[in-house]
Amino acid sequence: MSEKNEKEQGTNRTNEFVRSVAEKKYEFGFTTDVHTEIIEKGLNADVVRLISEKKGEPDWLLQFRLEAYRYWLTQVQPTWGHVHLPEIDYQAISYYADPTAKSKKGPQSVEEIDPELMKTFDKLGIPLEERLALSGTAVDAVMDSVSVKTTFKEKLSEKGIIFCSISEAVKNHPDLVRQYLGSVVPPKDNYFAALNSAVFSDGSFVYIPKNTRCPMELSTYFRINARNTGQFERTLIVCDEGSYVSYLEGCTAPMRDENQLHAAIVEIVVMDNAEVKYSTVQNWYPGDAEGRGGVLNLVTKRGDLRGVNSKLSWTQVETGSAITWKYPSCVLRGDNSQAEFYSVAVTNHHQEADTGTKMIHIGKNTRSTIISKGISAGQSQNSYRGLVRVGKQADGARNYSSCDSLLLGSQCGAHTFPYMDIHNNTATVEHEATTSKINEDQLFYCNQRGISTEEAVGLIVNGYAKEVINKLPMEFAVEAQKLLSVSLEGTVG
Amino acid sequence: MLEIKNLHAKVGDKEILKGVNLTINDGEIHALMGTNGAGKSTLSNVIVGNPNYEVMEGSITFNGQDLLAMSPEERAHAGIFMSFQVPIEIPGVSMTNFMRAAVNARREAQGKEPLKSTDFLKVMREKRKLVEIDQKLMNRSVNEGFSGGERKRNEIFQMAMLEPTFCILDETDSGLDVDALRIVAEGFNKLRTEETSAIVITHYQRLLDYIRPDFVHVLIDGKIVKTGTAELAQQIEEQGFDWIKEELV
Numbered sequence: 001m002s003e004k005n006e007k008e009q010g011t012n013r014t015n016e017f018v019r020s021v022a023e024k025k026y027e028f029g030f031t032t033d034v035h036t037e038i039i040e041k042g043l044n045a046d047v048v049r050l051i052s053e054k055k056g057e058p059d060w061l062l063q064f065r066l067e068a069y070r071y072w073l074t075q076v077q078p079t080w081g082h083v084h085l086p087e088i089d090y091q092a093i094s095y096y097a098d099p100t101a102k103s104k105k106g107p108q109s110v111e112e113i114d115p116e117l118m119k120t121f122d123k124l125g126i127p128l129e130e131r132l133a134l135s136g137t138a139v140d141a142v143m144d145s146v147s148v149k150t151t152f153k154e155k156l157s158e159k160g161i162i163f164c165s166i167s168e169a170v171k172n173h174p175d176l177v178r179q180y181l182g183s184v185v186p187p188k189d190n191y192f193a194a195l196n197s198a199v200f201s202d203g204s205f206v207y208i209p210k211n212t213r214c215p216m217e218l219s220t221y222f223r224i225n226a227r228n229t230g231q232f233e234r235t236l237i238v239c240d241e242g243s244y245v246s247y248l249e250g251c252t253a254p255m256r257d258e259n260q261l262h263a264a265i266v267e268i269v270v271m272d273n274a275e276v277k278y279s280t281v282q283n284w285y286p287g288d289a290e291g292r293g294g295v296l297n298l299v300t301k302r303g304d305l306r307g308v309n310s311k312l313s314w315t316q317v318e319t320g321s322a323i324t325w326k327y328p329s330c331v332l333r334g335d336n337s338q339a340e341f342y343s344v345a346v347t348n349h350h351q352e353a354d355t356g357t358k359m360i361h362i363g364k365n366t367r368s369t370i371i372s373k374g375i376s377a378g379q380s381q382n383s384y385r386g387l388v389r390v391g392k393q394a395d396g397a398r399n400y401s402s403c404d405s406l407l408l409g410s411q412c413g414a415h416t417f418p419y420m421d422i423h424n425n426t427a428t429v430e431h432e433a434t435t436s437k438i439n440e441d442q443l444f445y446c447n448q449r450g451i452s453t454e455e456a457v458g459l460i461v462n463g464y465a466k467e468v469i470n471k472l473p474m475e476f477a478v479e480a481q482k483l484l485s486v487s488l489e490g491t492v493g
Numbered sequence: 494m495l496e497i498k499n500l501h502a503k504v505g506d507k508e509i510l511k512g513v514n515l516t517i518n519d520g521e522i523h524a525l526m527g528t529n530g531a532g533k534s535t536l537s538n539v540i541v542g543n544p545n546y547e548v549m550e551g552s553i554t555f556n557g558q559d560l561l562a563m564s565p566e567e568r569a570h571a572g573i574f575m576s577f578q579v580p581i582e583i584p585g586v587s588m589t590n591f592m593r594a595a596v597n598a599r600r601e602a603q604g605k606e607p608l609k610s611t612d613f614l615k616v617m618r619e620k621r622k623l624v625e626i627d628q629k630l631m632n633r634s635v636n637e638g639f640s641g642g643e644r645k646r647n648e649i650f651q652m653a654m655l656e657p658t659f660c661i662l663d664e665t666d667s668g669l670d671v672d673a674l675r676i677v678a679e680g681f682n683k684l685r686t687e688e689t690s691a692i693v694i695t696h697y698q699r700l701l702d703y704i705r706p707d708f709v710h711v712l713i714d715g716k717i718v719k720t721g722t723a724e725l726a727q728q729i730e731e732q733g734f735d736w737i738k739e740e741l742v
Contacts, residue, residue: 436584440544445581445635448541449595449651450569450602459594463585463634 028283032120036144037098038229042091045069048198051096055167058174061181068187068197075191082383082415083323083352085296086259093261095199097144097229117143120223138163140204140220144229147202152216162207163218166234169205176207180238184267184304184331192263193300200234200265206245207238208274214245217473221250224260224284224295233264239274241307246277248476259322260285264299272307272334277315279472280328281480284320289378291350294322301328305337305363313340314357315471317480322351327385329358332366332397339368342468346461346484347380347412356386356417361397361427370401373465375484376412383415390427397427405435406464408457458485494518495540495560495659495690500551502539508549509535511715517659519688524701524726526694527712528734533694534578536712537661540692541575542568555659569595570602574657576648578664578694583635588647591635592617592654599655620653624680641668649680656684660691666700678703698730711737 039050048069052062077088099117121128121141128141128149138152140163147165156163162173169177187197204220224231239245249266262284270276278301287294297320303312314328330339341357359368368388376382382405390397405414416433438460446456461484462469469477469484495517502510509532517523525533538546540553542565553560555571563571583591596616597607608616621628626646636644645665652660662681666674681704685691693704701709701723709726711719711734719725719737729737 441581442583444543444545444565445577445583446591446595447565448569448575448577449591449655450566450598451591451594452566452598455594455598459586459590460583463583463587463590466585 028285030123032099032116032143038094039096041094043069043093043095043199047095051199051201054096054098055170057170060178061170064182064187065198065200068194069199071188072191072194072198075194078191081325081354082381082385082417083325083354085298085323085325088259088261088296090195093230095230095232096201098146099143100146121221138216138218140165140218141223142202142204142220142233143223144201144231147204150204156214156216159212159215160209161212161214162205164205166200166203166205166236169236173205173207176238177205177236180236180267180269182267184269184302185265185300189300192298193265196232196234196263196265196300199230200232203234203236203264203266205236206247208240208243208245210240211242212240213243217246217248219248219250222262224262230261230263233262233266235264235266237266237268237276237278239268239270239276241272241274243271244275246279246473248279248281248473250281250283250476258293259287260293260295262295262297262299262321264301266299266301266328268301268303268312270303270305270307270310270312270334270337273309274307275311276303277313278303278328279476280314280316280318281472281476281483282316282318282320282324283483285322286320286351287322287349289349291322291379294351295320297321297324297326299326301326302331303329303339304331305334305339305366308334308336308363310334310337311339312337313342313471315340315342315468316344316355317465317468317472317483318343318345318353318355319483321353324351324353324355326355327357327387329360330368331360331362332368332394333362334366335363336365337363338366340471341368341370341372342471343372344375344465344468344480344484345373345382345384346375347377347382349378349380351378351380353381354383354385356384356403358387359389359399361388361390361394361399364394365396366394367397368399370399370403371467372401372403373468374403374405374414375408375461375464376405376414377408379411381413381415383417385417385419387419387421388429388431389421390424390429392423394424395426397424399427399429401429401431403431403433404464405433406461407435407437454485461485494554494556496552496554497536497540498552500536500539500553501549502535502551503547503549504535504545509546509715510539512551513712513715513717515710515717517690517692519658519690521690521707522693522704523691524693524695524706524709524723525712526696526709526726526729531712532715533712534663537575537663537692537694540568540661541565541573566598567602569655569657570599572656572658573661574652574655574659575661576645576652576663576665578667580636580639580644580648582637582639584637586635588631588633588635589614589617592631592651595651596654616654620650623653623683624650625676626650642670642673645669645677646673646680649677649684653680653684658688658690660689662691662693662695662700662704664694664696666695666697671699674699675703698726701726713738713741 140150284295345353374382388399497515500513
């Protein structure tokens with residue numbers, strides 16, 4: 001009798017739990033109902049011209065785009081990633097969606113922005129009114145193809161810091177943009193880089209002048225809203241000699257049954273004695289539990305450590321997207337330059353991630369550190385792929401790589417693909433890798449102390465990811481911790 | 494009060510408990526002795542709700558509540574605590590964070606606010622003294638790199654933090670040297686209130702010299718075959734279990 005009762009009650013509990021997880025899972029899946037000007041679906045040279053025209057771009061940029069477009073036409077979508085990238089119908093996507101189109105000339109002040117847009121960003125925890133903003137953080141808020149607003153622009157410009165949307169930078173600082181755009185990730189770098197270079201819409205531009213410590217965190221918040229559109233973000237950060245900036249990007253999207261394409265490029269230039277910290281908390285819609293929908297996150301991110309003693313650190317917490325395929329990389333050109341890559345990638349349900357980094361040592365006594373933590377649950381596949389290359393001239397180069405995988409359940413996969421390409425025998429390269437599994441005995445031990453399974457998984461996962469989370473700016477570290485727990489709810493038990 | 498009636502339980506396909514009846518009133522200490530594989534650990538694991546053990550028949554009530562219908566964490570919140578025979582390591586989770594989660598989960602179940610950090614650390618400090626456990630261990634991951642003795646002491650420390658009303662000490666004495674045994678047992682005694690009841694599982698008399706049992710039960714082949722007072726434990730220490738088995742035939 002009691003056996004039956006127990007079983008029934010056990011099943012009820014499980015069902016209830018599964019339901020609650022299914023309902024709660026993705027907090028940011030709402031859509032915003034705003035008038036959005038969307039250009040017709042499809043991609044051809046005229047569409048590229050139209051985008052350029054809408055942005056009022058100079059001819060050199062149009063030529064940049066067209067050249068990239070023509071190159072892209074000659075290429076095929078790559079297939080070497082450990083992901084099942086669906087065939088993307090590039091003609092079924094609209095390449096420009098402008099949710100601010102209602103206002104005549106684009107937003108000039110907070111008053112002119114559609115209140116629905118303000119509400120959306122409020123709901124996402126990104127208030128665009130400066131008096132409400134997170135302390136010490138300036139935000140560039142991008143929805144679909146357009147930057148809605150950039151906060152604290154004036155305050156930053158007092159120090160000579162430029163922080164604005166890339167479209168604005170093209171208008172107001174064309175020489176800077178022309179000098180650096182495509183200098184780190186050339187348009188012909190890869191298939192998705194070519195596509196982005198042809199049709200990129202908005203993103204942020206940051207210029208920190210010489211010997212300036214940026215007084216606040218700079219951040220860009222990317223939001224995809226419109227249906228059947230792609231987002232082609234373009235971010236360019238230039239940190240001049242002796243300067244410092246910490247930059248953070250956050251991403252969310254509504255829940256939709258079809259895949260949404262996000263093909264971005266981030267370029268960072270770091271000059272002599274300068275330092276850039278770039279953090280990402282990526283929470284694009286991951287698709288539903290059956291693997292329908294979700295964002296295809298295909299991104300080229302690269303930093304060029306041009307100067308001596310320059311520093312660049314990538315920190316990423318990746319919990320979203322149906323497919324994440326990217327390698328935030330560093331070219332250590334300047335002597336004594338230092339690069340870091342700290343990553344936590346979480347995959348659940350049917351998500352797939354193939355992510356890691358490339359550390360290209362060119363300068364002498366260059367140092368790089370790679371700390372990668374993969375967490376896989378459900379039926380997901382999580383791969384670390386990394387390249388450490390030490391060039392002939394890179395005397396005394398050092399790399400330390402550590403790649404850990406944590407498995408929850410028995411249907412997911414963790415994979416490690418480390419590549420080393422060493423051409424200098426004074427180099428020191430270390431690689432460590434571990435794979436572990438949260439086991440039932442650990443969870444039961446927590447349960448016996450009164451800690452629920454979900455909370456126990458959260459504790460263990462956060463403990464595991466601590467080394468990376470600690471690298472994030474404080475406010476975002478707290479968010480990232482919560483995100484890790486939520487993303488993995490219902491994965492064990 | 495814990496009341497076990499006609500309890501049958503299995504692990505995998507193997508029936509281990511074959512009809513256990515046991516009533517433990519508030520304030521009573523019951524020692525459970527028996528040969529290896531007799532079902533002592535199975536009984537403890539069933540009481541705390543380990544999902545690897547399946548109840549086939551029978552009932553357990555705790556203060557009138559149907560324990561078998563409760564999840565392991567609900568049982569913990571109701572005041573049941575087990576000192577594990579082999580406390581497991583949880584890498585990456587510091588003892589302090591672990592304890593904070595446990596204490597606050599229990600408070601939440603009782604409808605109380607989470608403890609403030611300063612108050613929590615104060616309680617930690619007090620309870621640590623009771624079992625003489627090093628502060629350094631609190632900054633380490635749960636049981637990671639702890640010696641056998643430290644792990645057992647850590648179990649009693651957790652008991653101190655959670656203030657259970659019903660405790661199971663599953664071979665808490667194994668792997669302890671004489672001094673550590675005394676500290677752990679005295680720690681347990683200091684924590685006891687008039688309501689605290691316990692099942693003490695042991696192979697040896699020496700733990701029972703510190704924790705005096707009101708009753709001693711002998712578990713053989715999934716059943717309690719003999720019940721006596723503290724003297725029974727003494728007799729088993731001297732003569733083993735064979736004489737009891739012979740009595741059964």
